[in-house]
Amino acid sequence: MSSYSCSVQTISRSQGRSAPGAAAYRHGAALTDERTGERFDYTRRRGVEAQGLEGATDLAALWRAAEAAEKRSNSVVAREVRFSLPHEVSPAERARISREVAADLRHRFGTACSWANHEPGGDGDERNFHCHLLMTTRTVDAAGQLGAKTRELDAVKTTGSQAIEDIRRIVESRGNDALERAGLPRSLDRRSLAAQAEVGAIAPEAAVPTRHLGPAASALERRGVATEAGAHNRTVVQLRAVAQEAANLAAEIETTRHQVAAEIRTAEVGDLLELMPSVEDIEAAAAKVEAQVEQELAARRAAEDLARRQAERVAMAEAAVRSALRGLVFADRHRGVTRSTASEAIAAAEAATVATTVAKSGESAAVASSVRAWEHRQIGAERTQASQATKVVEAARAALAAAPNPSWWQFWRRAEREEHDRLAVELLRAERAETQAAAVLQRGQDWLSGEWGKRARGDAEGAARTNYRRDTVQPAESAARAAVMGAVAAVGHDDAARRSVAAARLAADQALHQLQALDPARAEKWIREVGRRSLPDADTERDEARIAAWHERVAQAAAARDMPEPDRDHLSPKP
Numbered sequence: 001m002s003s004y005s006c007s008v009q010t011i012s013r014s015q016g017r018s019a020p021g022a023a024a025y026r027h028g029a030a031l032t033d034e035r036t037g038e039r040f041d042y043t044r045r046r047g048v049e050a051q052g053l054e055g056a057t058d059l060a061a062l063w064r065a066a067e068a069a070e071k072r073s074n075s076v077v078a079r080e081v082r083f084s085l086p087h088e089v090s091p092a093e094r095a096r097i098s099r100e101v102a103a104d105l106r107h108r109f110g111t112a113c114s115w116a117n118h119e120p121g122g123d124g125d126e127r128n129f130h131c132h133l134l135m136t137t138r139t140v141d142a143a144g145q146l147g148a149k150t151r152e153l154d155a156v157k158t159t160g161s162q163a164i165e166d167i168r169r170i171v172e173s174r175g176n177d178a179l180e181r182a183g184l185p186r187s188l189d190r191r192s193l194a195a196q197a198e199v200g201a202i203a204p205e206a207a208v209p210t211r212h213l214g215p216a217a218s219a220l221e222r223r224g225v226a227t228e229a230g231a232h233n234r235t236v237v238q239l240r241a242v243a244q245e246a247a248n249l250a251a252e253i254e255t256t257r258h259q260v261a262a263e264i265r266t267a268e269v270g271d272l273l274e275l276m277p278s279v280e281d282i283e284a285a286a287a288k289v290e291a292q293v294e295q296e297l298a299a300r301r302a303a304e305d306l307a308r309r310q311a312e313r314v315a316m317a318e319a320a321v322r323s324a325l326r327g328l329v330f331a332d333r334h335r336g337v338t339r340s341t342a343s344e345a346i347a348a349a350e351a352a353t354v355a356t357t358v359a360k361s362g363e364s365a366a367v368a369s370s371v372r373a374w375e376h377r378q379i380g381a382e383r384t385q386a387s388q389a390t391k392v393v394e395a396a397r398a399a400l401a402a403a404p405n406p407s408w409w410q411f412w413r414r415a416e417r418e419e420h421d422r423l424a425v426e427l428l429r430a431e432r433a434e435t436q437a438a439a440v441l442q443r444g445q446d447w448l449s450g451e452w453g454k455r456a457r458g459d460a461e462g463a464a465r466t467n468y469r470r471d472t473v474q475p476a477e478s479a480a481r482a483a484v485m486g487a488v489a490a491v492g493h494d495d496a497a498r499r500s501v502a503a504a505r506l507a508a509d510q511a512l513h514q515l516q517a518l519d520p521a522r523a524e525k526w527i528r529e530v531g532r533r534s535l536p537d538a539d540t541e542r543d544e545a546r547i548a549a550w551h552e553r554v555a556q557a558a559a560a561r562d563m564p565e566p567d568r569d570h571l572s573p574k575p
Contacts, residue, residue, distance in 0.1 A: 002127075002179070004188045005084040006171045008153075008164050011134070014074035019063040019134075022078060026116045026132040027051050031060050035067055047119040049129070050095035054102035055112030055140045062112055062144075066136045069146050079135045079153065081105070083171045085117060086179055086188070087127040093178045098131045100177075104170045105135060109150050109163075112140035210236050224525045231315040235308055242304045249296065314522065317515040321526050324508040331497070331504040336540070338490070338497040343543035345483070345490035346550050352480035359476040363468055370464030371457060378456075379444035386441045389434040396427040491550060 011022045020031040024040035028048040032039045056062040063078070070077050083101070085094045094117055102113040113135050120128040139147040152163050168190045176186035189196055193209055211229040213221065221230045400423040406413035447453045516523035 002086040002088060002175070002187055003084065004172060004175070004190055005082075005130075006168045006190065007082050008167060009080050009082070010076045011078040011080060012074065012076045013070075013072075017077075019067045019077040020060075022080070023059060023063045023114060023134055026118075026134065027059060027114065028116075029059060031063065033067060034064060047121070049091055049117040049119050050098070051114070051116040052095070052099055052102070053112070053114050054099070055106045056114070056144055059114055062114065062136070063134075065146055066138070069138060076137055076154075079137060081131075081133040081135065081167055081171075083131055083133070083175075085129040085131055086175055086182075086184075087129050088184055089178050089182050091117075093182065094129060094131075097174045097178050098133065100174045101131070101170055102133060104174070105133070105167065108166060108170070109135070109152065110139040110147075111136045111150055112144075226314075226318050226522050226525070228315055228319060231311060231318065235311040235315075238307050238311070239304060242300050245300070310518070314515070314519050317511065317518050318522065318526075321508070321511040321515050321523075324504065324511040325526075328501070328504040328508045331500045335494070335497040335501045338494040339540070339543045339547065342487070342490040342494040342550075343546045345487040346546050349480070349483040349487040352476070352483035356473070356476040356480045359473045363465065363473065366468045366472070367461055367464045370468075371461050374457070374460040374464075375448065378448065379441065382437070382441040382444045386434070386437040389430065389437040393427070393430040393434045396423065396430045399423050400427050487550065491547060494547060 011017050011019060018033045018036070018038075020033045021038070021040045023029070024031040024042050025045070026048075028042050028045040030039070030041040030043050053059060053062065067077055081101075085097060089097075098115040098117055102115050105111065105113055113133055115131055115133040117129065117131050120126050136146065138149055141147060172188050172190040175188045179188070180186055210233045213227070213229050213233070217227045217229050220227050400420070403420050403423050404413075404416045405420050406417050448457065512523055512526060515526065
């Protein structure tokens with residue numbers, strides 16, 4: 001039996017939508033939004049059973065004009081009426097329903113309409129034939145020109161509710177007309193299930209509404225993952241099936257009574273007297289039928305209650321599994337963060353330790369360099385002066401050797417002789433200065449090699465060592481100590497996170513075992529879903545190996561000091 005469904009919504013620019021885009025998707029066409037230049041091509045879309053126009057002749061021109069008529073950035077450019085179609089009738093009859101609804105809406109509101117009938121999707125209900133009907137927000141005259149806005153549907157508090165009720169009445173009437181033409185009962189009813197149950201149109205059990213799944217829950221249900229809303233809907237379907245069977249049984253009894261009454265009315269009086277059973281037999285048969293009906297209804301109610309309780313228990317078990325797996329995912333993600341942090345902290349501690357070792361190993365070279373610098377400050381000037389004096393002597397000797405040396409009687413070469421004597425005097429002065437500089441240098445070296453010089457060198461060496469340790473070694477050791485403490489804290493947090501993951505995994509296993517005891521098939525689907533989790537990557541394996549090596553080094557250090565290994569639970573912060 002077909003069910004009634006009809007909803008009205010707006011197509012607005014504030015939602016990021018446009019009239020050409022909506023029409024292209026629903027009609028499986030290719031349209032361009034000239035306002036933005038965006039092209040919507042859905043020509044490869046399947047499942048459009050039939051389509052048509054009312055009040056217009058060109059789909060692209062209609063919705064191009066409807067889009068261009070609105071100027072505001074948040075304008076409503078179209079309205080959509082989505083309603084279900086009876087699956088019992090032929091495609092031609094379904095197309096006639098949509099065409100007649102579009103004509104009625106044009107007559108009622110004066111707008112143009114485009115409609116498209118869609119077939120059921122491959123993963124959904126095979127009876128889900130439905131129509132997408134788009135209405136313009138402005139009136140359209142016989143020439144196809146857009147007019148004033150139809151404000152009647154905008155006034156929700158005044159005329160809007162009545163207008164929507166008129167749309168729902170039109171859809172109901174045209175659908176029932178098609179069912180009647182097919183020789184089927186007029187079963188479409190626009191009233192709510194609660195309203196139908198109040199007047200006795202349906203059984204109270206059939207008045208329980210289903211829940212809207214939405215895209216995310218529908219995708220999970222298609223993959224075989226049960227959801228809370230899906231479990232509720234399946235329970236409602238079972239209740240409705242039981243109520244329908246009870247209604248069919250009651251209808252069958254009523255039909256049999258009418259047939260018997262008709263036979264009685266057409267039979268002869270003598271035949272009736274011969275065939276008529278006694279009053280006791282009639283009362284006994286009626287009581288027997290009533291007892292059978294009562295037993296059948298009681299059995300069905302008991303089965304219904306059992307199925308409802310079972311469905312509720314399964315839904316609660318699935319909710320527990322979902323919650324446990326959500327906790328496991330959260331704990332696993334937190335563990336990933338703590339594991340990465342611990343690995344980075346260990347790497348930083350190792351780097352700081354290496355830097356401390358390098359700083360300590362460079363102490364001797366740094367002190368020796370400082371002592372050499374101190375010695376240079378003590379006798380560097382004397383050494384430089386002696387070296388310069390030696391160079392001056394060598395230059396004076398070279399100049400004297402290169403100058404001519406005439407005899408005393410060669411009076412005509414008197415100038416050359418005077419130059420030679422001058423160079424000889426300069427050489428004598430340079431040698432005397434060299435001797436003085438060498439003496440000064442020697443006194444400095446003697447002082448350095450003496451007792452006071454050794455004391456001064458020791459003081460300089462001690463000061464250089466103290467300064468190096470204060471400026472280089474101690475900061476490196478402090479940084480290494482802080483890095484090691486950080487690594488200890490990070491590893492403690494990682495240990496706590498690992499315990500949290502183990503506890504969450506245990507809770508998930510227990511929830512899966514409870515669900516498996518209630519519904520093995522659904523439990524198997526959840527187990528497969530859990531099994532799809534990816535294996536650890538290279539970074540995870542590296543971090544785990546680094547943390548394990550850290551624990552091993554801590555244990556070895558504790559054993560080397562003849563001390564018990566620290567309690568990780570005590571060192572780790574409580575989660």
